[in-house]
Each structure stands twice: as structure tokens, then as C-alpha cells.
Amino acid sequence: MTNESSLRALANDLTGEVIEPTHPSFDQTKTSFYDEFNDRKPLAVARVADAADVARVIGFSRDTGVRLAVRAGGHSMLGHSASEGGLVLDLSAIGGVDLEVEKRTAWVGGGVLAGEYTRVTGEHGLVTGFGDTGSVGISGITFGGGVGFLHRKLGMTIDSLLGAEVVTADGEIRTIDEGNDPDLFWAIRGGGGNFGVATRLHFRLHPVDTVLGGMLILPASPALVADFVSVSREASDDLSVVAGVAMAPPLPFLPPEVHGELIVMAFMVHAGSPETAEREVGRLRSLATPLVDGLETMRYPEIYADEDAPHPAAMSVRSVFSDDLTIEDAEAAITALTSSTADMSVLQIRVLGGAVARIPNDATAFGHRHRAMILNVAAAYQDPGQRPEHDAWVEDLGEHLAGGSPGSYINFLGDDSPETVRAAYPPATWQRLVDVKTKYDQDNLFSSNHNIAPRSR
């Protein structure tokens, strides 16, 4: 059979649909968050309806050799969910958040987005922690680990994952958890999309309702950046902060005289008592006279703001771990930021600790729980042709800040060369991941990802 006739047979078999290039919604269906990948033209997009459909698509890929790209929220920074000539397995039609309020758990479709999920569960004063952006897919972020506004209080997203429905490369539909296929369940919690396609995820919900959250912008200096990190680390687990050091972009909510000045732009949530929140966030506020103080009491789901602002076409990122951000490190970062030629460059700081660090490193495939913070060096730009220049810039600063210490956070890993992916994991975690990959995906069917290659036969 030709690929075309196999595709027609697949379309007949699916409950969902196969969207071919001639279909009017083809372009929209394959759109990625980063425009850099939107020129890619897959053979087709298979918009699956359920796990049985996923098994059929996997069978198609196995039989024809057509490469699969799995797509949920479409936010891959390296275009892993986009494809040139392959088949995109699109999970966006697998929606639904089935709440078990009494049990404080939820089963959720693999195509649901973080903001969408949080709005539904938030109605009941219950949440699961995801990242800082509502349009990111819940399954993409979970498989990489998941840090955001609640990780110091509740742990990473993977720490709230109770189980999942996963279709493996042999087409089997498995319900996995600590007791069923525990090795697979261990691997999907940090090992990325290497092991199967998750059609439904089972999460623990936590009572979090009203919080102090939003944006705080301070003028930056090396000393202020170091102090900001110290104060964030000393705060209780109720405070999780995403802080960006950058030259202020010309944003409408910033006074014009600040544009181009060095700032710390921090988004945060304090989920403790109002008194503790005022006191701990007050320490950050008092580090300098705020340029913008948008912190307010809100219901947690409101932290996911509307995303109507334009975003860059491409992003270079280098993600490293650090245990201490000194004034000298901050000075080096600021010097580098002033020399970047990207439209916007940032050193993003995410302090870990709290509940993240209370779980053993070998409990999941995220093996960096003892590290104090994730540092993401990022450069955003409109012309993807400039990627080599900006990749080199983020690499230089990232290496400097890592200070020779190993590891990367896979959700922000802006390079998928085999050496970089391997170096992202501690050696013992890597060996275990390779074992699981070899057991469940010996032919590397799931390869459009931060790939963990199976051992050869």
C-alpha cells in the first residue's frame, strides 16, 4: 500500500479524523506556539478521539515507517510536535476534566491545557500546579516535570500525578500507576514523551483558593538580583516565584523612562495566610521602590492571564541548575544581557526547594530535586535565521552560570542533540530511562522529542 492509501485506510478506521494538506483547516491544525516551526508540512494531522485511535495511529506509523510527532498544547521550543513529511498525532480533541471532588482527584484528557484545567478545578477551590502559562498542554509539561507558581508548596506537577492512560509503541492501552507498570510510571514523570502517548492523566487536587499573586517589577542591579534570590529562598514554601532579569521592553504598562533599563520582572503566587503573604512578599517589595506593583489578592485560576500579547517567533534557551546566585554571577548575567542582539533576552530564575526537595531524587525521573534553582537563559527573536547566533549567546551565559555543574531541566532544554539530552539527567536516572525505553519502545517509535534512544538489540 502507498502512504496515501494507508492514510485513507487510517481515516476510515479512526473515530477522530485525518486532516490532509488539502483540508481548509490544515494550516490552523498544525500551528505551533513558535512560528519558526509553522513552515513544516506534515503528511497529515491525525486528530485522535481516544486511546483506541492512538493505537491505530501507532499501528499506521509502525506499518508505513512514517515518523510520528505527538502534539498536545503545541508549545515545544524545538518543534517536537511539528513535522516535515511525518504524521502529527494531535491530542487536542481529547478533552474533559472529570472531577472527583470528594476524593480530591481528577481524570483529564491528554489534550487539555493548563489554564483550562485550572479554571474547572478552581471552581471548587481545588488545583494542581502547572507552569506560568495557561496555554501550555498539561501532558507536555507533566512529562518534563512541571514547575510554576505552586511547586514549593505542592511539589512539581509530576508529584501530583497519580496515574495515566498510556498507549505504548506496541499499541497496548495501559492504565499505569505506582502498582501497574511502575517502571513506565516512573519514567513518564520527567522522561518526556519517550515512552508512549498519554490519553488521560489522573491528578491529585489540592485546596488552594485565594492567593496573593501577580507581577512585581523592580529596578535591577547585581546586588538586588542576588538579594531577590536570597529573599525568595528564605520565604516559606507558600511562595513560588518566576523572576526574569532583563532590559525593560517597551511594554505599555511600564513608564516610558524605564524602557531599556535593567529590571527584575517577577511573577509570583503566595498561597499562605494573608498575613504571611503580606510579610514575605513585603520583603521582596522593599528591596527597591517598585516600578510596577501588580500583586493582588485573587482566586488562583486568575493567575493565568489572557494571552493576547504577541509572542516571539523563535526562542533560544539554555537551562541550567545552580545552588547559589552570587553578586558576581548576577553581574556577569547583566553584562551578557546588555550585549545580546536578540529582541529580548532574559535570565529567568526559578527557586526550587520546599516540597520539590522533600521527595527523593530517585522517586521520579526528575533527579535534580536537591538543587536550589533552575536558571533559564533565553533569547527571543522574530527571524529564525538568527538561531545560531542566539543559541551561542544562551549557551555561553548558561555555561558560565552552571559553573561546571551538570544537568538541565528538560522542559526548557533548547537543544536536543544526543549528548545534551543525556547530560540533562543524572547518570543513574539516565540508565534507568534507557532500560524503560528499551523495554517499551525498542524501535524508538517515539523519537520526535528529547530523545532517549533504546539499547540496540
Ligand SMILES: Cc1cc2nc3c(=O)[nH]c(=O)nc-3n(C[C@H](O)[C@H](O)[C@H](O)COP(=O)(O)OP(=O)(O)OC[C@H]3O[C@@H](n4cnc5c(N)ncnc54)[C@H](O)[C@@H]3O)c2cc1C
Ligand atoms: C510560553 C511557555 C511557557 C512555559 N512555561 C513553563 C513553566 O512555567 N514551567 C514548566 O515546567 N514548563 C514551561 N514551559 C515548557 C513546557 O512545559 C514544554 O515546552 C512542554 O513540552 C509543552 O507541552 P505542550 O503539550 O504545550 O507542547 P507540545 O509541543 O504539544 O508537546 C511537546 C512534546 O511533549 C510530548 N508530549 C506532549 N503531550 C504528550 C502526550 N499526551 N503523550 C506523550 N507525549 C506527549 C511530545 O514529545 C511532544 O512533542 C513553557 C513553554 C512555553 C512555550
